[in-house]
Amino acid sequence: MDFSLDPRLEADSLLVGDLALTQVRLHNDARFPWLVLIPRRPNLAEIFDLSETERATLTQEVSACGAELRAVTQCDKINVGALGNLVRQLHVHVVARFERDPAWPGPVWGFGTRTPYAAETSADLIARLRSALAMRA
Amino acid sequence: MDFSLDPRLEADSLLVGDLALTQVRLHNDARFPWLVLIPRRPNLAEIFDLSETERATLTQEVSACGAELRAVTQCDKINVGALGNLVRQLHVHVVARFERDPAWPGPVWGFGTRTPYAAETSADLIARLRSALAMRA
Numbered sequence: 001m002d003f004s005l006d007p008r009l010e011a012d013s014l015l016v017g018d019l020a021l022t023q024v025r026l027h028n029d030a031r032f033p034w035l036v037l038i039p040r041r042p043n044l045a046e047i048f049d050l051s052e053t054e055r056a057t058l059t060q061e062v063s064a065c066g067a068e069l070r071a072v073t074q075c076d077k078i079n080v081g082a083l084g085n086l087v088r089q090l091h092v093h094v095v096a097r098f099e100r101d102p103a104w105p106g107p108v109w110g111f112g113t114r115t116p117y118a119a120e121t122s123a124d125l126i127a128r129l130r131s132a133l134a135m136r137a
Numbered sequence: 138m139d140f141s142l143d144p145r146l147e148a149d150s151l152l153v154g155d156l157a158l159t160q161v162r163l164h165n166d167a168r169f170p171w172l173v174l175i176p177r178r179p180n181l182a183e184i185f186d187l188s189e190t191e192r193a194t195l196t197q198e199v200s201a202c203g204a205e206l207r208a209v210t211q212c213d214k215i216n217v218g219a220l221g222n223l224v225r226q227l228h229v230h231v232v233a234r235f236e237r238d239p240a241w242p243g244p245v246w247g248f249g250t251r252t253p254y255a256a257e258t259s260a261d262l263i264a265r266l267r268s269a270l271a272m273r274a
Contacts (some may be wrong), residue, residue, distance in 0.1 A: 046215055048204040052197065059196040060189065067185040077225075078183055081218040085234060085242035088214075097222060105222035106247040 003040040006089040012114065016126050017135030021057045022092075024065060024133070026126055029114040032103070033073045033096035033125065035065050044090035047082060058092065065094045067133035072125070083109060140177040143226040149251065153263050154272030158194045159229075161270070162204060163263055166251040169240070170210045170233040170262065172202050183228035184219060195229065202231045205269035209262070220246060 005023065013025035013036055021041075027034035039050065039058060047055060066078040075096035082092045095108050103111040117125075129135075142160065150162035150173055158178075184192060189202060203215040205242065212233035219223035219229045230244050240248040254262075266272075 006170055022248075046203060046207075047196070048200040048215075050200075053202055054195040055196050059184070059192050063185040063187075063192055066183060070183075077220075078185075079218070079220045079222070080184060081216070081220070081244075083216045083218070083244060085214055085216070107218070107220060107244045108241040133201060 004042070005038060006087050006091075008087050009036065009038060009089065013125060014098060014117075014122055016129050017133070019061045019064075019133070019135070021054060022061050024061075024129075024135070026129070027093070027114075027121060028116050028122065030117045031112070031115050031123065031126050032101060032108050033075065034108065035069060035094040035129070037065060037092045039090055039121060045084060045088045046090065061126070061134065062092050062094055064133065068129065069094060069096050072128050072132055079108065081109065105118055115136065139179050141179070142175060143224050143228075145224050146173065146175060146226065146228060151254075151259055151263060153266050154270070155197070156198045156201075156270070156272070158191060159198050161198075161266075163259060164251075165253045165259065166231075167254045167258065168238070168249075168252050169238060169245050170206060170212070171245065172206060172231040174198055174202060174229045174231065174267070176227055179186070182221060182225045183227065186227065199229050199231055201270065205266065206231060206233050209265050209269055216245065218244070218246065 016024040016026050020130050022037040022039050025036045073096040076099050077097045079095040079097050150164050158176050159174040162173045197199040210233040213236050214234045216232040218233050
């Protein structure tokens, strides 16, 4: 179980906390409220590399993060994606989308340039998400 | 249970067959081998609109389609996405990606212009997918 986080995922995001299977991180891009869930298991690239039980857990965690992200942000739509074309370690994006956001209605992946959060803005969002997901700080 | 398929989804894709929960369709775009899975339930927009049991079934079907699509196409990566910014009916994309495909490594959604299949090419791919997924024609 020697899980280690891909350095690019780590550099581009901030820790929110751990759920049963996944590490939940906030993508450090103030343009879109955006979570990334990484199963804490080694050598995963595809959803079908997980066991059936782990896949069901992953889905529950993606679903919970989507519901809470919508509740916290009051967004118009949640986008979920597992691409992995650049970073092969399995990770699932859960993104709050607004009809007024710069990429709407297109996808966020590969869109423009990431805009890091001001520290207090990300700290506030992380605190609200931790509370909503019943995570310890 | 008055499921009805969104007319845009129907117009842009070809029926492959039904799994326990989802209708599986081939997106009619010869640039990317691309399945779309639509849960046959009314009034769904988000993954968290499904029951926990249905979500687990959806995940198994997405996973099976991804594994078989990779086996059939010998692709480099499977991309999975549930966006719904344009078509709100819940649908999950399962796309075979190649390092030589025109959108690599970016996402396929919103990329360029859809290129419909020649009829015999799509018929052959659908037949292979039906066989892999043990679906009746």
